[in-house]
Amino acid sequence: MLESYIKERRKTKDILLMTHMVLGYPSFEACFDIVEQMVEAGVDLMELQIPFSEPMADGPVILTANQKALQTGTTVPKCLEFAETVSKDFPIPFLFMTYANIPYQYGMEKFAAKMAALNMRGAIIPDLPPEEGEDYIQAMRHNNLDPIFIFSPETSDERLSYLSSLASGFVYCTARKGVTGKKTRFSEDLSAYLSRCRKAVSLPLAVGFGVREKADVEFLKSRADIAVIGSETIRVVEEKGISAVGEFIRSIR
Amino acid sequence: MKNRGYYGKFGGAFLPEILVATFDELEIAFEDLKSDPAFWDEYSALMSSYSCRPTPLTFAANLTREFNGAKIYIKREDLNHTGAHKANNVMGQGLMVRKMGKKRVIAETGAGQHGVATATMAAKFGLDCTIYMGEVDVLRQRPNVFWMEQLGATVVPVKDGTRILKDAINEAFRDWVTNMDTTHYVLGTACGPHPFPEMVAYFQSIIGKEARQQILKIEGKLPSRVYACVGGGSNALGLFSGFLNDPVDLVGVEAGGRGLQSGMHASRLCSKDARPGIAQGYKTYFLQDNDGQMKETHSISAGLDYIGVSPILSHMNETGRARFESATDDEVIAALKLTMVKEGIIPALESAHAFAQAFKEAPGLSKEDAIIINQSGRGDKDIFTVAEAFNDPKWKDFIIGKAATYHA
Numbered sequence: 001m002l003e004s005y006i007k008e009r010r011k012t013k014d015i016l017l018m019t020h021m022v023l024g025y026p027s028f029e030a031c032f033d034i035v036e037q038m039v040e041a042g043v044d045l046m047e048l049q050i051p052f053s054e055p056m057a058d059g060p061v062i063l064t065a066n067q068k069a070l071q072t073g074t075t076v077p078k079c080l081e082f083a084e085t086v087s088k089d090f091p092i093p094f095l096f097m098t099y100a101n102i103p104y105q106y107g108m109e110k111f112a113a114k115m116a117a118l119n120m121r122g123a124i125i126p127d128l129p130p131e132e133g134e135d136y137i138q139a140m141r142h143n144n145l146d147p148i149f150i151f152s153p154e155t156s157d158e159r160l161s162y163l164s165s166l167a168s169g170f171v172y173c174t175a176r177k178g179v180t181g182k183k184t185r186f187s188e189d190l191s192a193y194l195s196r197c198r199k200a201v202s203l204p205l206a207v208g209f210g211v212r213e214k215a216d217v218e219f220l221k222s223r224a225d226i227a228v229i230g231s232e233t234i235r236v237v238e239e240k241g242i243s244a245v246g247e248f249i250r251s252i253r
Numbered sequence: 254m255k256n257r258g259y260y261g262k263f264g265g266a267f268l269p270e271i272l273v274a275t276f277d278e279l280e281i282a283f284e285d286l287k288s289d290p291a292f293w294d295e296y297s298a299l300m301s302s303y304s305c306r307p308t309p310l311t312f313a314a315n316l317t318r319e320f321n322g323a324k325i326y327i328k329r330e331d332l333n334h335t336g337a338h339k340a341n342n343v344m345g346q347g348l349m350v351r352k353m354g355k356k357r358v359i360a361e362t363g364a365g366q367h368g369v370a371t372a373t374m375a376a377k378f379g380l381d382c383t384i385y386m387g388e389v390d391v392l393r394q395r396p397n398v399f400w401m402e403q404l405g406a407t408v409v410p411v412k413d414g415t416r417i418l419k420d421a422i423n424e425a426f427r428d429w430v431t432n433m434d435t436t437h438y439v440l441g442t443a444c445g446p447h448p449f450p451e452m453v454a455y456f457q458s459i460i461g462k463e464a465r466q467q468i469l470k471i472e473g474k475l476p477s478r479v480y481a482c483v484g485g486g487s488n489a490l491g492l493f494s495g496f497l498n499d500p501v502d503l504v505g506v507e508a509g510g511r512g513l514q515s516g517m518h519a520s521r522l523c524s525k526d527a528r529p530g531i532a533q534g535y536k537t538y539f540l541q542d543n544d545g546q547m548k549e550t551h552s553i554s555a556g557l558d559y560i561g562v563s564p565i566l567s568h569m570n571e572t573g574r575a576r577f578e579s580a581t582d583d584e585v586i587a588a589l590k591l592t593m594v595k596e597g598i599i600p601a602l603e604s605a606h607a608f609a610q611a612f613k614e615a616p617g618l619s620k621e622d623a624i625i626i627n628q629s630g631r632g633d634k635d636i637f638t639v640a641e642a643f644n645d646p647k648w649k650d651f652i653i654g655k656a657a658t659y660h661a
Contacts, residue, residue, distance in 0.1 A: 052545070052546065053414065053532075053546040053547040054414070054419065054423055054532045054533060054547055055423075056269065056423050056426050056427070056533065056534070057269045057271075057430070059427070060413075063413055064413070067413065067414060070546060075544055076544040076545075099531075099532075100267055100531040101530045101531045101532050101539075101541070101545040102544065102545050104530065104531050104545065105530060105541070105543070105544065105545035106545075126269045126270070127267045127268065127269055127531070127534065128267060128531075129254065129266075129267070129268055129270065129273065131254045131257055131266070132257070132265050132266065132267050149270075150269070150270040151270065152269075152270045152271040152273075153271075154270075154271055154272075154273070154274040154275070154433075155270060155273070155274070156274065159273065163270075174270070174271060177271055177430060177431050177432075177433070178271075178427075178430055178431035179427045179430060179431070182431075
């Protein structure tokens with residue numbers, strides 16, 4: 001399971017990196033090249049986002065990537081096929097990130113079984129809180145997969161412990177309010193919130209939303225276990241091309 | 254999460270974690286207000302002084318003669334301030350916003366009616382107001398954009414996705430996850446995460462309460478059937494709620510667009526093209542493809558042009574408590590024309606769907622039967638849309654001439 005992988009890696013690294021990509025954007029070929037560069041640059045885990053037409057929690061960069069991926073014919077079967085390829089070809093754990101309707105239409109149990117068959121390790125579904133996700137949580141457990149839950153700065157202590165009781169693998173802490181890809185202030189407030197998270201759960205903590213540069217990752221060392229780079233790598237690809245990804249990743253840790 | 258708000262297997266609250274606390278707060282505010290015995294009086298008083306409540310129930314004598322069947326009554330929601338039933342929901346939520354002490358409201362709008370209603374409420378209550386509207390809708394509904402801006406609202410054209418109503422809803426949620434401390438999202442219909450479906454239906458229930466009293470007073474008995482158009486479903490739930498425990502057929506009419514066979518429609522409950530799904534924070538019937546991606550919808554009326562439908566109506570469809578039919582664009586235009594020349598009443602294109610279905614069924618009922626059609630909005634303020642739907646040559650000449658004067 002992911003927890004032991006993360007804890008093992010943390011013995012030699014002061015922070016791990018998890019990156020994100022929207023499958024099929026700008027193309028599946030490009031996605032493969034990006035994964036290859038990321039893994040070479042030392043990325044520890046990756047989120048593969050299956051695009052959805054209504055990505056409510058995503059900001060402009062990832063939102064546009066979702067739309068363009070769908071416009072160019074990205075389908076769920078193609079995403080699954082891609083996931084199978086990369087999880088076979090690369091030695092790091094891969095997770096799916098998507099919205100609830102995608103696994104719901106596929107069938108929760110069938111989706112989880114498929115993930116296990118593809119050697120995927122977990123999933124992040126931002127619009128599926130545990131109260132609504134009973135079938136999903138069960139299906140993930142049956143298949144030895146980690147359903148990754150989310151903490152937010154608005155989450156009460158009571159709810160943090162409720163979420164902790166269901167979580168496995170690691171917990172994804174959103175660094176601030178709002179959607180993905182906007183600026184975050186890496187401040188004392190964030191630090192206090194992360195120690196609240198630390199107290200609530202013994203699982204590793206990943207921190208995402210607005211992690212863009214070396215200073216952000218530095219800040220998260222000692223406060224979290226995984227820094228999540230989401231929108232920023234899409235921006236790098238859009239502005240400097242696919243070949244710039246590896247260098248960007250090496251520059252931030 | 255305190256309560257998840259299910260209607261059979263539909264509804265729920267599929268919320269990103271960041272909004273859970275906001276929805277808990279909203280639910281408490283709504284529960285407080287429902288259990289406050291003074292609230293409904295405060296709300297009714299506001300609606301009778303700021304809007305035109307109770308709205309009349311008009312007997313349509315000429316249409317009744319025309320179809321030679323059931324007596325046709327029209328519930329006149331078009332006579333509300335801003336010309337539609339939207340005001341009922343908006344003013345109710347406005348009172349709630351004041352109690353919660355928030356200073357800013359946001360809303361989505363499709364055709365613009367809900368946006369205009371929200372902008373009036375914000376002006377009256379002294380709130381900042383931002384309206385999200387799909388870019389496609391901004392281009393085709395300029396008069397409503399003009400009024401929203403004159404009323405002091407900021408209108409943000411949404412350039413993502415299909416650039417219509419559903420995309421405006423997504424964008425409003427994106428604003429809310431950032432600004433929930435100061436801001437309330439005035440969702441315009443009985444959709445979205447709990448408690449919105451229940452809350453919007455609660456404010457709209459004023460329609461059904463009045464209609465039931467009015468028909469009993471005039472006819473001395475209940476209607477056989479009541480008709481309402483269904484986009485998100487708020488005007489239908491408003492009317493239906495008055496007759497839930499009565500032996501009255503509840504008929505919801507969806508947008509048939511160019512026909513159910515064409516795929517160009519917005520019929521979630523009466524076509525085979527939709528199935529249960531999860532999007533925009535709730536579970537209901539959605540028009541979607543096999544992967545679960547939402548489809549493009551089509552209707553002559555922007556207000557019915559939506560992928561989902563109230564979870565309360567999805568449940569009423571499953572239990573058989575309500576029946577759902579559709580009317581095509583052509584049937585809607587014909588019903589609108591007939592209503593104007595026979596009664597001097599101008600229904601909105603949305604409402605004309607309910608008229609079209611009622612006209613199909615009225616001849617089959619007896620003269621002892623009475624039916625009520627909900628005229629959810631008025632059509633004369635949609636002059637650009639209606640004139641275009643009628644393809645009126647004199648109107649086109651006028652627009653061309655008018656445009657020329659701006660170039661001069």
